[in-house]
Amino acid sequence: MNDASIFFLEKKKPKKRVNVSKIVSFFILLIVCGLFVFPFVYMLGTSLKTEEDIILHPLGIFPAKGGWTLSNYTGFIIRDGKLDNVPKWMFNSFVTCIVSIAVTLIICTLVAYAFAFLNFRGRKMLFTTLIMTMTIPSVIGTTAQYSMYANIGTLTKLIANPVYIYFWIIMPGTAGVFTVYLLKNALDAIPPEIVESARSDGASNLRIYFRIVMPLIKSTLLLIGLFCFTGSWNSLLWPQLLLSGTGEQGYLTITVALIGYTNQVDGWSAKAVAMATSAFSMIPILIIFIFTQRRMIEGMATTGVKR
Amino acid sequence: MEKKSVFETSKREKRKEQTKNRAVVALFMAPFFLNFTLFFLVPVFMGLILSFFQYNPYDSAKTAFVGFDNFVKLFTNPLIRSTFWHGMKTTLLFDVVAVPLMLLIPLGLAYLVYLEPPGYKIFRAVIYLPTVVSISIVGIIFGAMFDGASTGLINAWLGTEIKWMDGTLRWVVIMLASIWWQTGTNFVILLAALKNVPKHLYEACEIDGGGRWHAFLYVTLPNIRGSLELCTFNTLIGYLSLYGQPTVLNSYLNQGEIASPMMFIQQWLNDFSKANLTGLVTASAIVFAIVVIFFTAIEKIVTKDRKGGKDVYERRFNLFS
Numbered sequence: 001m002n003d004a005s006i007f008f009l010e011k012k013k014p015k016k017r018v019n020v021s022k023i024v025s026f027f028i029l030l031i032v033c034g035l036f037v038f039p040f041v042y043m044l045g046t047s048l049k050t051e052e053d054i055i056l057h058p059l060g061i062f063p064a065k066g067g068w069t070l071s072n073y074t075g076f077i078i079r080d081g082k083l084d085n086v087p088k089w090m091f092n093s094f095v096t097c098i099v100s101i102a103v104t105l106i107i108c109t110l111v112a113y114a115f116a117f118l119n120f121r122g123r124k125m126l127f128t129t130l131i132m133t134m135t136i137p138s139v140i141g142t143t144a145q146y147s148m149y150a151n152i153g154t155l156t157k158l159i160a161n162p163v164y165i166y167f168w169i170i171m172p173g174t175a176g177v178f179t180v181y182l183l184k185n186a187l188d189a190i191p192p193e194i195v196e197s198a199r200s201d202g203a204s205n206l207r208i209y210f211r212i213v214m215p216l217i218k219s220t221l222l223l224i225g226l227f228c229f230t231g232s233w234n235s236l237l238w239p240q241l242l243l244s245g246t247g248e249q250g251y252l253t254i255t256v257a258l259i260g261y262t263n264q265v266d267g268w269s270a271k272a273v274a275m276a277t278s279a280f281s282m283i284p285i286l287i288i289f290i291f292t293q294r295r296m297i298e299g300m301a302t303t304g305v306k307r
Numbered sequence: 308m309e310k311k312s313v314f315e316t317s318k319r320e321k322r323k324e325q326t327k328n329r330a331v332v333a334l335f336m337a338p339f340f341l342n343f344t345l346f347f348l349v350p351v352f353m354g355l356i357l358s359f360f361q362y363n364p365y366d367s368a369k370t371a372f373v374g375f376d377n378f379v380k381l382f383t384n385p386l387i388r389s390t391f392w393h394g395m396k397t398t399l400l401f402d403v404v405a406v407p408l409m410l411l412i413p414l415g416l417a418y419l420v421y422l423e424p425p426g427y428k429i430f431r432a433v434i435y436l437p438t439v440v441s442i443s444i445v446g447i448i449f450g451a452m453f454d455g456a457s458t459g460l461i462n463a464w465l466g467t468e469i470k471w472m473d474g475t476l477r478w479v480v481i482m483l484a485s486i487w488w489q490t491g492t493n494f495v496i497l498l499a500a501l502k503n504v505p506k507h508l509y510e511a512c513e514i515d516g517g518g519r520w521h522a523f524l525y526v527t528l529p530n531i532r533g534s535l536e537l538c539t540f541n542t543l544i545g546y547l548s549l550y551g552q553p554t555v556l557n558s559y560l561n562q563g564e565i566a567s568p569m570m571f572i573q574q575w576l577n578d579f580s581k582a583n584l585t586g587l588v589t590a591s592a593i594v595f596a597i598v599v600i601f602f603t604a605i606e607k608i609v610t611k612d613r614k615g616g617k618d619v620y621e622r623r624f625n626l627f628s
Binding site: 021022023025026028029030032033035036037039040042043046054055058059061103106107108110111113114118119120130133135136137138139140141142143144145146147148150151154171172174175177180205206209230233234236237240241244245254255256257258259261262263264265266267268271274275278281282285286288289293294296297298 | 328329331332334335336338339340342343345346347348349350351352353354355357362364365367416419420422423424425426427428429430431432433434435436437438439440441442443444446447448449450451452454455456457458459460462463464470472487495498499519544548550551554555556557558559562569572573576577579582585588589592593595596599600603
């Protein structure tokens with residue numbers, strides 16, 4: 001390093017330079033976030049418009065003066081004195097999410113515990129093999145899985161039974177190898193002495209699993225639960241495949257049902273209702289997002305992806 | 308005293324202990340592996356076999372072995388060319404643009420948030436928010452914004468009547484929707500990676516007279532490569548398996564068009580009149596899987612760490628390297 005550069009370094013006030021870049025980044029992010037928020041604002045605004053308003057004042061995001069209405073929201077909750085389909089769809093999605101979170105967490109934590117704390121022959125090899133199966137694209141199994149569903153369904157005459165369909169919607173995603181991998185990482189971070197000492201005190205493995213290990217990895221469990229919730233709430237391809245054959249509108253999940261509002265004719269007029277339904281169906285996920293977004297975002301930093 | 312008693316345990320007791328241990332291991336492993344076998348291993352294995360059969364899931368009595376017939380049909384049948392291969396071509400063309408963009412945009416935004424300007428936590432949340440929305444809602448919102456009539460929002464603003472959902476333009480809309488919907492995932496992973504870069508390395512770089520660009524090139528990039536690789540891998544697989552976006556962003560008249568291999572598999576499986584062709588669809592799934600493996604292998608070779616420093620993530624996927 002020559003003298004000039006030392007002079008340069010001393011002269012410059014690093015703090016000031018940082019501030020300039022902060023200001024630049026602030027304004028760029030302000031524009032980007034404006035663009036990112038805009039579709040939500042548009043959805044909300046349109047959902048409060050009347051059908052005529054959409055045609056007559058397409059320029060405005062929000063309803064014209066005096067055109068504000070909540071009728072798009074009330075229509076789909078109760079129709080003709082009966083519960084409409086939208087609450088049913090949301091209920092179906094909720095059940096799917098809760099059951100798949102429960103099954104995922106139970107089976108994956110059990111197996112991760114076995115890999116982390118139980119000694120048996122071939123443990124390492126089994127784990128490596130399991131991890132390697134992640135490179136097999138699961139699409140190879142899609143048709144066979146669907147065939148299994150259709151075949152067993154035809155034989156047992158259960159094919160249109162909602163419980164049978166939902167069993168097939170939920171189960172295939174629950175044995176997640178990546179989830180096991182994340183959980184094992186979390187379990188490996190627990191000092192083995194804790195488990196050892198509990199064992200020498202005579203605690204059974206199930207007791208150690210429930211009382212000691214699970215409370216220690218609570219944050220990982222929460223994170224996996226959250227990703228499982230959004231994944232299952234938003235999943236489209238597989239549920240759509242299984243639900244399309246039922247013919248019963250009330251059986252759909254909200255994500256599959258809302259597909260009915262896409263790909264419309266140009267100038268379609270049901271925009272307001274579509275937007276209101278979307279906004280309404282976003283409420284649960286939005287509530288979860290508001291309360292957990294910090295944990296979700298920061299959790300990604302500490303779970304799984306180190307470096 | 309205690310040590311002695313351990314040594315004195317009889318053989319019988321030892322065996323009893325062993326059986327008990329095995330039972331415990333089985334108890335912990337069984338639920339997962341039962342599920343994994345039934346819903347992953349069996350279907351994948353069955354898929355490999357089904358591709359050599361003519362098979363109808365609703366009428367398994369008609370099952371017949373046809374050898375490589377399904378694969379031959381896959382490469383010669385004109386209908387397959389205009390559906391499956393058309394979808395493959397469309398998806399690959401889209402991915403050439405989409406995959407780099409879906410890495411560069413999140414990286415750029417992550418870098419800006421990493422500088423921690425005022426309110427960066429809000430910016431971070433806003434960029435991540437669209438990822439929790441379902442694809443059908445993305446389709447509804449963008450479909451309404453880019454409505455082809457003059458009353459569509461963008462057309463109204465521009466005073467035009469552009470048919471957004473036709474031809475190449477449709478893919479521009481799909482690109483915009485994808486950026487909005489999925490930037491957040493890679494963004495948070497890369498942001499976390501940026502935060503984990505040791506600060507003293509930047510100081511060292513500055514003392515060596517390196518500017519901001521140098522610091523990014525020689526300090527930031529090498530230190531986030533693990534995460535960058537993970538993002539590349541996930542994005543590549545995700546965009547090869549493109550399904551949701553072209554399904555929800557389409558014109559009403561064009562709904563039969565197959566824009567990706569996943570759409571082909573879905574639509575043909577769903578079509579009761581094509582139930583007889585399940586073997587053929589399975590063969591197409593296998594060909595598609597080979598394409599996916601091919602591209603991920605290339606990705607793996609290109610981004611391979613030549614210094615041989617391996618972390619847990621690399622060990623996981625180094626089957627190809």
